[in-house]
Amino acid sequence: MAYITCDNLTYSYPLSEEPVLNDLSFEAQKGEFIGIVGQNGSGKTTFCHALRGFAPLFYKGEFSGQITLAEKKIHEMKRLSDIADLVGYVFQNPFTQMSGIEETVFQEMAFGLENLGLPKEKIINNVTRTLTDLGLTSIQDKHPLYLSGGQQQKVALGSVLAMNPEILIADEPTSQLDPAATKEIFSLLKENQKNGKTIFLVEHKIDLLYEYATRILIIHEGKIVVDDKPEIAFLDDRLAMFGVEMPNILALGQLLKETYSLDFLPTKQQEIEEVLLFYRDRK
Structure with a gap:
């Protein structure tokens, strides 16, 4: 089922x-x-x-x-x-997800857990872990409404992740x-x-x-x-x-397939690197 x-x-x-x-x-x-x-x-x-x-x-x-x-x-x-x-939900606009009543990032991320009635120790552990995962420990005492848009997005996501x-x-x-922070979020979601x-x-x-x-x-x-x-x-x-656009990896794979008349389509980074190395070494 x-x-x-x-x-x-x-x-x-x-x-x-x-x-x-x-x-x-x-x-x-x-x-x-x-x-x-x-x-x-x-x-x-x-x-x-x-x-x-x-x-x-x-x-x-x-x-x-x-x-x-x-x-x-x-x-x-x-x-x-x-x-x-x-079910946890992270909205497109992080500002709309802020409680508007909490005065620190730590309190904001604990807000949902408190509404669920979880024990204080568990709330502290969940929030502390999530702050660390998102690299937000340095701003945990700042007011959530005074953060940058990117920081607010991380806090909004963290508020949901903390609820597990x-x-x-x-x-x-x-x-x-930015690209580096974006990659971190994707990696965290994958984890x-x-x-x-x-x-x-x-x-x-x-x-x-x-x-x-x-x-x-x-x-x-x-x-x-x-x-x-x-x-x-x-x-x-x-x-x-x-x-919808085609991912760059697939577009490059198609180009290599056509250029070298490959009998397969490279769809992974490693496959593309192997093809490029193979034909480079043949020169």
Whole structure:
């Protein structure tokens, strides 16, 4: 039995004439790292909202179909808090995720844990570990609202990671981070996935998704139009139509295949290096 299922999911926001999600079906197993890509307005964020229960429990609107998370049915829930300990959500804009009442980064990251009623010692341990993982110990006493955008993104992510959810949904959590910090976040998410967490990551950074994700969903006009391993999904002939770019590794692999008439397509960094070394040594 699948860990997560969406069956014939259709959703329209209030006052909207057209559905944002259109008869979408999907299954996932525990421990997957799922990258979600597509054009702006394709339904990526709404799909994530539906997985967390925000649509329709918070955003209302017209909802049909069924979502099941670890045998819990979203449409039967009355409160978002019913799955707060199961699903963590990192919003695209970190400012909207701040509590607005805590005065230090440490307190901000402890806020959700306190709402879950966890023991004080566990809260301190979880927050301390997460601060270290994210490299935020030097700013743990600073006010969260006075941080840079990139620092706020890390705090927002840390506030969710500290709660140790089984399912983590993150909507472009690295948009304000530099390349080095972005790579650190991807590595941290990968570590969580290897430890059994299920990751859903909306991102435009295709090369990193290709490197870290175990599965890619391409959403177009409210439907999942591609669902496969990264090395297969990003070779789909319709990528341009869906507004998705091919990862640089695959593009280079295709170029090498055509240039040297290879009988295989290099899809990994190591394979590309081996091809280049082979033909360099033949000169």
